[in-house]
Amino acid sequence: MLFTDTINQCAEVAGMLWQCGWAERNGGNLVVNITNEVDDNIRRLPPLTAPLTIGAKLEAIAGQYFYCKATGCRMRDLARKPMDNGVIIRIQPSGEEYEIVACKALQPTSELPSHLAIHNYLATAAPEKKASLHTHPTELVALSHVGELCSTERMNETLWAMIPETRLFCQKGLGFLPYAEPGSQELADGTLELLHRHDAILWEKHGVIAVGNDVMDAFDTVDILNKAAQIRCAIPSFNIKL
Ligand SMILES: [Zn+2]
Known part of the structure; x- marks a missing residue:
């Protein structure tokens, strides 16, 4: 089951961002650590892409899973179809690469490296914080x-x-x-x-x-x-x- 509670909440918030007028066109992005919700069905998913480089070594989030808005996608579309406008990624054990595991091989947000750097910091400094949100x-x-x-x-x-x-x-x-x-x-x-x-x-x-x-x-x-x-x-x- 790929629609975790967190992904459903991302869809709800994406709709609210659009209604607030803070998410024109493809503006804004969100990245949420869903590792705690990932079940064996998701863990077993084969990668849809070859490993992609993050550009930094983020060891604190190695092996973790994130839901990310896809690049070029609109928040108002993510609100209706979160898995057509966002992806689930898995960070490789090295912490230097990630792979897309669901549902489509869409490119994650162009701001993914900076969001992941934030999550790498949060994983040790404030592990209760699972979400990063950028909006206008x-x-x-x-x-x-x-x-x-x-x-x-x-x-x-x-x-x-x-x-x-x-x-x-x-x-x-x-x-x-x-x-x-x-x-x-x-x-x-x-x-x-x-x-x-x-x-x-x-x-x-x-x-x-x-x-x-x-x-x-x-x-x-x-x-x-x-x-x-x-x-x-x-x-x-x-x-x-x-
Ligand atoms: Zn922006």
Whole structure:
């Protein structure tokens, strides 16, 4: 049975991302560690591809299984057909390669190496966190265009001041990463560094990446933070002292 509870939840969250307007075209991606749910049927699946290189040695996730959105696919399509728009991969024992085991030989998200680097870090630092989610929440991205807010300290001061739940449910706040090219090593390294202190990171003028116990948890973190950003955007700038 390939439709694990986690994959069903990925489909639900993908639909919510689309409804929020945070997943235009093929925007955003998600990668979830499903190793705990993998049964013998999945373990016995033969690889659909030759081993593919990750580009790093990720020993902490060697032998583990992940569900990933496929590259070029839309979240709104994944919501309806998660196994036509995502793949299950198995990390090779070396931690340097992976193989696709289900259901189709689709290419995983182009951001797979940076997501897997995050999961490699989480596997030892916070093993309860199984999901990483990247999306384009409109108001958070809008605030990252405001120069005076472009630091971790100023962004959190602003968001925490909007509504009490933000600080309550996002106690670690939002890490702010200055603009870096999508898919670049600079973006991946900066994200990993900020993950030591935050569960969500705002990529300047691009989007957010969040980690959580599951993908719904990661979504909730982004949703709470973006709610605060929405409120900030709704306040006329001449009428607020930040
Ligand atoms: Zn993006």
